[in-house]
Amino acid sequence: MVVKNKKLNLKDKYQYLTRDMGWEPTYQKKKDIFPDEDFEGIKITDWSQWEDPFRLTMDAYWKYQAEKEKKLYAIFDAFAQNNGHQNISDGRYVNALKLFLTGVSPLEYAAFQGYSKVGRQFSGAGARTACQMQAIDELRHSQTQQHAMSHYNKHFNGLHDASHMHDRVWFLSVPKSFFDDARSAGPFEFLTAISFSFEYVLTNLLFVPFMSGAAYNGDMATVTFGFSAQSDEARHMTLGLEVIKFILEQHEDNVPIVQRWIDKWFWRGFRLLSLVGMMMDYMLPNKVMSWAEAWEVYYEQNGGALFKDLERYGIRPPKYQDVANDAKNHISHQIWSTFYQYSQATNFHTWIPEDEEMTWLSEKYPETFDKYYRPRYEHWAKEHAEGRRFYNNTLPQLCQVCTIPVLFTEKDDPGVFSHKQTKYEGERYHFCSDGCRDIFQYEPEKYIQAWLPVHQIYQGNCGGSDLETVVSKYYHINIGEDNFEYVGSPDHKRWLDIKGLKPLDSKSESNQDAA
């Protein structure tokens, strides 16, 4: 055999390794090979129109990723050897990691599964390859996030059983159900949900605050993970935009279908990100920017430009965008108040913001914080000082779609819950908003199956009838270590010890920590 050119040029390589993977079948019907490509009603007339902005081939992909991995793990090792956890801004910061590890890292894994599945469904080779690479990226992110944060597990509570908690703990049904909804949809809806609405439109609201938050708070391990994931995220975002433009350009019948998916997944993503809003405004001891500022930059400005650009395809901005824009001044406070009162059932701690943090919140939220939210914290701080730390001893009503407690308020009235209800086949259903009710009403059969943690406890499916049994035995939350107030917690005492400070006098808490 004579080899003419030992090395292929980039163009040929791309052709051989990507597009030539999509041959015309001869002894099987195409429909049998790709059976799920058209049931959603999306019409693709010409897959060859798919553009790959990165033109990345598998061999190059492995090489780049391996190099990044080597650097990343060198830094993780150095972080562990140098006791990097001692250099963070404050022990409270670790609670943001607990939320991330139980709420976000399992989603990376779910994304890996989702892209593996949908990548199989497309008859276009370019889309298949892009999904394959993203599947591997997501698996890598899930793994490297866990490795980045595993060092903290040696020194702090609440990080010991993240994937178990993701499947069971009440508030983690919020991220879990988001991805389960996407993964149980068809391949084009999955891409619209995850690649476009989440990765392209909303991901900056998760990763920028989180990675900058890590940098501002001295968490080198997580910052380094962020850098290592950055080029992957850029590729995912580009795929997200390409997907949507490709589908819209293929056939005009696709436009209303895509519009409905954008409406749905914008709303679901916005609800999910309210957890990030809380993290930014309350859980980072050194603040990066407020949730409201982040929403203005990354959604109102960037998203505004994007939807202007998509106008030529007949796409309008997502329904209820006005509600989301208005809510930017409220949701982080409402969510933190919720976790504050249900800390007995979380794997992380909560606390009342310190005085300078309250001042910062007043400055960032001049129209809402002092009027609606500061009084709550002042009251609760007083109660706590008098030995009555406030916990809500009932269970909350949950939204049938997003599974968040019905805690959000009306756009024009922050004193009234935006509760909505409907009946379907004689059964009553309740929602946090019009946005979630609309999603239900379009596909009620899907959401009547929702695994609502509160109802599951009441049905006796969570290991016991009292909350303590559910929290300890079913959730694997160690009572008195992982949960309750931060002040006086074992984590707090350990942090004071690390910093050589005298532990606070805490009569009410028993310290069973052996460290």
Next chain:
Amino acid sequence: MSVNAISEYKAEHRDRVENFNGMQVLYVYWPHHLMFCSPFALMVSPDMTFSDFLEQVLKPAVASHPDGAEADFLNADWQLNGDAFTPEASATMKDSGIDHKSMLTVTTPGLDGLSGAGF
């Protein structure tokens, strides 16, 4: 609309009353008291009287709020699933038309939460 699926799509209501071992879920919303972050999801027996519900379920639920002890719930303004509702102390949940996953909204005139902030 219904789910667009690859095959026939059949689904069960996961939270039918039969699944609650003889009990039913009752939601209660007390406006202007946002100290409680959302409406309560409570468990009641369909045979429980309204006054027992007030004494044994609702009052303990709101006890941690300073307005809780002052509220005269029986003579407050009630709504059942959005419609005006007049509770009868001796009537059971069933007799009062309060079915599974119903929502009661109770407004207590004069008690508008703390600090004029409705919480």
